[in-house]
Amino acid sequence: MxxxxxxxxxxxxxMSLQFALVASSSADESDTTLQMARRIDHLLEAGFEEKGVSQASLADDLEFLRRASLDLTGVVPRVSQVRAVMDSQQPLDRRQLIDQLLASPRHATHMANIYRDVLVPPVTDGTGIDNAAGLHQWLREQFVQNLRYDRLVSEFLSANGSEQDGPALFYRAQEAKPEKLASATAKAFLGLQIQCAECHDHPFDDWTQKDFWGYAAFFARLQTPSQMMTTSFRIVDVDQGEVTLPNSKDVVSPKFPRGRMPESDERGTRRRQLAIWMGSRDNPFLADAAVNRVWSILFGTGLVNPIDDMGPHNPATYPKVLDELSAYFVDTGFNMQNLMRTLALTKAYQRTSRTDNPNAPAFSSMAVKTxxxxxxxxxxxxxxxxxxxxxxxxxxxxxxxxxxxxxxxxxxxxxxxxxxxxxxxxxxxxxxxxxxxxxxxxxxxxxxxxxxxxxxxxxxxxxxxxxxxxxxxxxxxxxxxxxxxxxxxxxxxxxxxxxxxxxxxx
Known part of the structure; x- marks a missing residue:
């Protein structure tokens, strides 16, 4: 049997995937967040119209409830939540639902899950770090506070302490090696794949080998695990340490990515100097990378793909959407929750994943996400x-x-x-x-x-x-x-x- x-x-x-048609909830059109959501829709719709592409209809309330619950809190909705929507005589207030989900403790846990895997990616060959509980807890605390994203990154990069405290686990995963830390932080926070420039000038971008090692030099003054006579990893800055070009004795001085070298009067450790730059307006990459990653969390794919390979060689699908969203993200104080709220309020996010065109352009319907x-x-x-x-x-x-x-x-x-x-x-x-x-x-x-x-x-x-x-x-x-x-x-x-x-x- x-x-x-x-x-x-x-x-x-x-054959079990079922989809249906609905209407979106209404909200105050004077609201800045909603205005930005409508602006995104306008830019996307203009692109679809130019290509002669029809957009999918809006998802029904039950489809949207499950999607938003998974995307914003990382878990399917409770039976009571589903029944409440089914039994209601009114359309689901989608804005209210989004606000409730973002205010839920589960939201911070979900975001910590995502960024834990960004910073210490899971691997299948047995060489990865099995337990990142300390890092997860640190991240969760930042997301509970809805800490400005620029500050979160700055504090992460300049953190001290043991791996149980959080950020040190990231340094341990990269063996505290300047070249590994440079590649990992560039991918995670700048949306850049610079590892090709470790050995030679980048073949597709304008990163030079000297640029790579200039960035790596910010991580050169850390004690390595072999220097620490202990089984517990700690982040410890030291007074000396340089990087040289491979197969050369030429010392490379610290240099911000595609920017200036630190001024002689800038105080603090090299890591601290980098952390300050990372969260400053001199950094042209942070906002773009954060917006692209959050977009991929909600839409399943980024405006730029791969999401950690941004640059002139790999333009965004909708460049104006990325540019305006990044400026908006900066102007609203690097507020991650507000960014997610804005994207979730778009019609693009609320569209059904059912489409008659399997080759429909990205964002004309919702992607089906593992x-x-x-x-x-x-x-x-x-x-x-x-x-x-x-x-x-x-x-x-x-x-x-x-x-x-x-x-x-x-x-x-x-x-x-x-x-x-x-x-x-x-x-x-x-x-x-x-x-x-x-x-x-x-x-x-x-x-x-x-x-x-x-x-x-x-x-x-x-x-x-x-x-x-x-x-x-x-x-x-x-x-x-x-x-x-x-x-x-x-x-x-x-x-x-x-x-x-x-x-x-x-």
């Missing part, structure tokens, strides 16, 4: 059991599901993740435990089979089942011969959690 059910499930899963491992785990924990919400279980899952995506629209990586989840023993165990999570709530005597089935759909897919789905799944519940009713419900939950619709944000 189970084999037949899973064969049917495989067929259903392929869930990150954090989104996947946190959503499973919300649905299955609070027992999953502990550091040990989480870390074990993170290692199993390691992924490093250039962007969330990489379906091959999503399929690999889906196969891993389908064979995950933890998922199998919890979907057969009727005493925990959503399955335990279905034991209430007032639930009939149709209501139980609907609840499973709401908690996982954020929508009620279609008539066809109800008929097929209820038939499974009625005709099961060797399983108990609880086991049959567990099978259905397992199927829903392994479906494409659950494992993608759309």
């Amino acid at each position: 189970l084999r037949r059910f899973r064969f049917w499930f495989t067929t259903w899963s392929i 869930l990150t491992r954090d989104q996947l785990y946190d959503s499973l924990a919300r649905i299955l059991s609070n027992d999953l919400d502990n550091p040990a279980a989480r870390q074990a899952f993170m290692v199993r599901m390691q992924q490093q995506l250039a962007n969330q629209t990489q379906y091959r990586a999503g399929l690999q993740q889906a196969l891993l989840l389908m064979n995950d023993q933890t998922l199998s165990l919890f979907t057969q435990d009727s005493q925990q999570g959503i399955l335990a709530s279905l034991q209430a005597p007032f639930f009939d089979e149709a209501q139980q089935l609907e609840t499973l759909f709401l908690c996982s897919l954020g929508r009620p089942p279609t008539c066809e789905e109800s008929e097929n799944f209820l038939l499974h519940l009625k005709n099961q011969e060797t399983e108990t009713a609880d086991e049959a419900l567990g099978d259905i939950l397992w199927a829903l959690l392994n479906s494409a619709e659950f494992q993608f944000n759309h």
Whole structure:
């Protein structure tokens, strides 16, 4: 029976993504944030009109609720939230929802998850750092305060202390080597891939080898792990240390990227000088890189791709959108929450992912995005059991599901993740435990089979089942011969959690 059910499930899963049409919520047109959102839409629509491209309709309220919840808090909405939207006689107030999600403690956790992986990317060859709890906690504290992004970057780069305190873990991951720190910070904070210039002038950009080592020189005066007679890594600045060009004895002095050299009267360590420049208006890269990364978080792909390879050699899809958003980001105080609010209020973000044109230009419809491992785990924990919400279980899952995506629209990586989840023993165990999570709530005597089935759909897919789905799944519940009713419900939950619709944000 189970084999037949899973064969049917495989067929259903392929066809299971459902989409629908809606209207957007209204808001005060005089609001600066909304004005900027409308400006973005205007610029995008002008581009689509010029290309003769039609845009997708707006997502319905349930589709938008699930999307915004995953994008802004990293987890699927609760059943109660979905039911509230279904039962309401009024359209969803999307601006109010966005504000609530951004004010949620989950938002800071979600952003810390994202930037932890930006700074210490997950790897699959066993050479990476398995536990970045200290770094995650430090990042979360900054996002809870909604610290100005320019200050966050400056404080990160000039931080001292041990790896348990946070930023030191980043330095440890790069072995405190100037060339590695230069490449990693340029990608993370400047949106630049300068590593090619380590050995020779950049082939596609105007970065020279001397430019690279001038930037690396800001990290030359750090104690290396081999100099620290301790097993615990600490960031320690020292008074001496230089870099030289490869195969040469020529010392390279510190120089800001495509800018000036530090003045002789500038105080502080070299790292501190770089940190001050990084958050200053002299830095032409920080705002562009931050805007492009946040855009990719919400839209699945950046205005420039890859998101960490910006420059004249790789122009933005919509240059004016990037330019105006970057200026707006600076003018509004490098406010990350406000930037995300602005983008989430655009019609572009609120469009459905359903389109009749598989080759439709970017942003004319919403991209279908693979869930990150954090989104996947946190959503499973919300649905299955609070027992999953502990550091040990989480870390074990993170290692199993390691992924490093250039962007969330990489379906091959999503399929690999889906196969891993389908064979995950933890998922199998919890979907057969009727005493925990959503399955335990279905034991209430007032639930009939149709209501139980609907609840499973709401908690996982954020929508009620279609008539066809109800008929097929209820038939499974009625005709099961060797399983108990609880086991049959567990099978259905397992199927829903392994479906494409659950494992993608759309």
